[in-house]
Amino acid sequence: MKGDVVVGELLAYIRPHRKILFVGGLLGLIGSAAGLAMPLLAKYVVDAFGEAGSMAGPLLGLTAAVLIGAVVSAGGSYLMERTGEGIVLGARRRLVDRMLRLRVADVDRLKPGDLLSRVTGDTTLLRAVLTNGVVESVSSAFMLVGAIVMMATMDGVLLLVTLLVVVVIGGLVALIMPRIQRAQTQAQEAVGEMGAVLDRALQAYRTVKASGAEEREIAVVGDAAVRARDRGLQVAGWTSLAGVATWMAVQIAFLAVLAVGGARVASGTLEVSSLIAFLLYLFYLVPPIGQLVQGGVQLQQGLAAMRRIKEIEDLPAEPDSAPVTGPAAPVGVTFDNVTFRYGDDRPIVHDGVSFEVPPGGLTALVGPSGAGKSTVFALIERFYEHQGGSIAIGGRDIRDWPLGELRAALGYVEQDAPVLAGTLRENLLFAAGDVTEEELGRAIARTRLDDLVARLPEGLETAVGHRGVLLSGGERQRVAIARALLRKPRLLLLDEATSQLDAVNELRLREVIAEVAAETTVLVIAHRLSTVTNADRIVVMEGGGVRAVGTHESLVGEDELYRELAATQFLVG
Numbered sequence: 001m002k003g004d005v006v007v008g009e010l011l012a013y014i015r016p017h018r019k020i021l022f023v024g025g026l027l028g029l030i031g032s033a034a035g036l037a038m039p040l041l042a043k044y045v046v047d048a049f050g051e052a053g054s055m056a057g058p059l060l061g062l063t064a065a066v067l068i069g070a071v072v073s074a075g076g077s078y079l080m081e082r083t084g085e086g087i088v089l090g091a092r093r094r095l096v097d098r099m100l101r102l103r104v105a106d107v108d109r110l111k112p113g114d115l116l117s118r119v120t121g122d123t124t125l126l127r128a129v130l131t132n133g134v135v136e137s138v139s140s141a142f143m144l145v146g147a148i149v150m151m152a153t154m155d156g157v158l159l160l161v162t163l164l165v166v167v168v169i170g171g172l173v174a175l176i177m178p179r180i181q182r183a184q185t186q187a188q189e190a191v192g193e194m195g196a197v198l199d200r201a202l203q204a205y206r207t208v209k210a211s212g213a214e215e216r217e218i219a220v221v222g223d224a225a226v227r228a229r230d231r232g233l234q235v236a237g238w239t240s241l242a243g244v245a246t247w248m249a250v251q252i253a254f255l256a257v258l259a260v261g262g263a264r265v266a267s268g269t270l271e272v273s274s275l276i277a278f279l280l281y282l283f284y285l286v287p288p289i290g291q292l293v294q295g296g297v298q299l300q301q302g303l304a305a306m307r308r309i310k311e312i313e314d315l316p317a318e319p320d321s322a323p324v325t326g327p328a329a330p331v332g333v334t335f336d337n338v339t340f341r342y343g344d345d346r347p348i349v350h351d352g353v354s355f356e357v358p359p360g361g362l363t364a365l366v367g368p369s370g371a372g373k374s375t376v377f378a379l380i381e382r383f384y385e386h387q388g389g390s391i392a393i394g395g396r397d398i399r400d401w402p403l404g405e406l407r408a409a410l411g412y413v414e415q416d417a418p419v420l421a422g423t424l425r426e427n428l429l430f431a432a433g434d435v436t437e438e439e440l441g442r443a444i445a446r447t448r449l450d451d452l453v454a455r456l457p458e459g460l461e462t463a464v465g466h467r468g469v470l471l472s473g474g475e476r477q478r479v480a481i482a483r484a485l486l487r488k489p490r491l492l493l494l495d496e497a498t499s500q501l502d503a504v505n506e507l508r509l510r511e512v513i514a515e516v517a518a519e520t521t522v523l524v525i526a527h528r529l530s531t532v533t534n535a536d537r538i539v540v541m542e543g544g545g546v547r548a549v550g551t552h553e554s555l556v557g558e559d560e561l562y563r564e565l566a567a568t569q570f571l572v573g
């Protein structure tokens with residue numbers, strides 16, 4: 001990515017705020033102008049001493065300049081901060097919007113912790129560059145030019161001496177800047193990396209503890225933190241060097257001006273008051289030069305952050321399609337010679353998968369681990385695009401369905417049936433549109449969750465997700481099924497939990513599935529004998545293809561693999 005393209009992107013973030021930024025910048029300039037007038041006013045005060053004239057005028061002017069400068073600068077800086085917050089908000093909204101619309105295939109490659117750091121950390125860096133960085137640099141440049149012009153009116157020779165020193169050191173600082181940028185990019189990447197490893201440990205918190213891996217994970221996250229620190233130190237080192245260089249420039253210029261100016265005062269070519277004013281202006285150069293260097297550093301930070309934000313924003317999003325609820329009639333599924341792999345460099349997962357599921361009823365997908373059963377669901381949900389053959393839902397090619405309408409027609413229950421942070425009610429209504437209290441009650445009754453609701457201290461309003469009440473595996477599955485049912489799906493995709501359920505829970509689940517299958521199409525990846533014996537049809541998958549289709553009775557008689565599966569997988573326990 002070329003640097004100038006990214007600067008253009010940075011400016012795009014500023015554009016919506018340009019009016020307020022302009023006002024803020026203007027106030028900053030007025031404040032600077034008031035500051036610039038001060039040495040000149042000081043000169044008048046000194047001159048008034050010498051000429052024994054009235055000091056009231058110059059003193060009044062000096063006081064006014066101080067007051068106006070302070071108030072106007074404060075107003076300007078408030079406006080800047082405000083705009084900064086607005087810019088961060090805009091960047092975060094855009095980034096989060098894109099993140100939640102990415103394709104599953106792209107998210108598979110990204111680390112959640114790193115994504116998080118882009119939304120929280122990198123956007124914050126944008127604020128600094130876009131407000132302080134850009135605007136204060138402009139006002140500093142104004143201040144710098146103003147001071148130099150004022151110095152020129154005092155004495156051309158002294159100005160030349162000053163500029164010579166400033167230009168040499170400025171060149172040095174320019175050499176340092178690219179190094180700061182490189183170190184800064186690495187620093188931000190290191191922070192993202194730290195987020196990623198920490199996320200890994202937090203996601204598998206219990207496994208970490210159960211494996212006695214605390215020390216190891218602490219070390220891994222600690223190492224990432226050390227890398228972030230090291231990169232940060234590099235940035236600090238180069239930044240300090242740039243700071244020292246500018247400070248030296250002013251000091252050397254001061255000594256040179258004092259020497260040359262002293263000689264000129266001695267020879268009578270320069271007034272003492274002019275030399276004093278000149279030296280005051282010289283020190284006026286310090287903050288703007290410092291700010292310009294700082295602005296340069298912030299620009300590097302902002303560019304690095306911008307790159308990390310752009311990386312996400314440039315990923316393709318899923319087609320935008322609002323959820324549309326169509327007719328409620330159940331739909332069938334047809335896989336016709338479907339081929340699929342997760343990536344060009346990945347092995348083939350579906351190698352000509354064909355099967356047909358009529359609308360309504362219960363169909364079980366069975367097969368050894370890795371046969372491609374879960375992938376069938378992922379393709380139906382269009383989390384991934386199949387490469388060959390065709391998939392039809394309700395007789396319509398899956399690619400002809402608007403994505404929102406397709407997903408609205410589907411209910412999807414993942415194997416681990418995640419419970420989201422929040423109350424039980426929020427969890428149940430998560431996937432649903434408008435649901436009446438009555439419909440909610442019916443879904444709860446159908447999934448036999450009434451006991452659970454009655455048992456929870458605050459019923460439906462009990463927090464069950466993150467750090468809330470923990471639900472058992474069977475309850476989680478039924479909550480997930482209720483959530484999917486409230487969507488009134490035309491096709492329910494149910495990835496059965498592999499974990500064993502107790503007899504009561506298993507019976508409940510079987511009843512729920514049978515009831516749902518009476519109303520809509522249910523496609524279940526089965527791990528339980530009760531599910532397969534109840535199924536209207538069973539699709540046996542093996543090695544990326546369909547091996548046999550039939551009922552439990554017919555398959556036990558005809559298919560060797562099924563007989564084996566039935567004897568081992570389903571009958572265990």
Ligand SMILES: Nc1ncnc2c1ncn2[C@@H]1O[C@H](COP(=O)(O)OP(=O)(O)OP(=O)(O)O)[C@@H](O)[C@H]1O
Pocket residue numbers: 108342346349367368369370371372373374375376
């Ligand atoms: N997101 C993914 N990215 C890359 N490869 C994947 C992905 N998901 C699954 N696979 C691979 O695809 C193959 C089929 O996986 P799939 O989950 O469909 O099998 P399965 O029959 O459902 O197995 P199981 O019963 O163990 O869940 C496996 O080899 C797996 O490693």
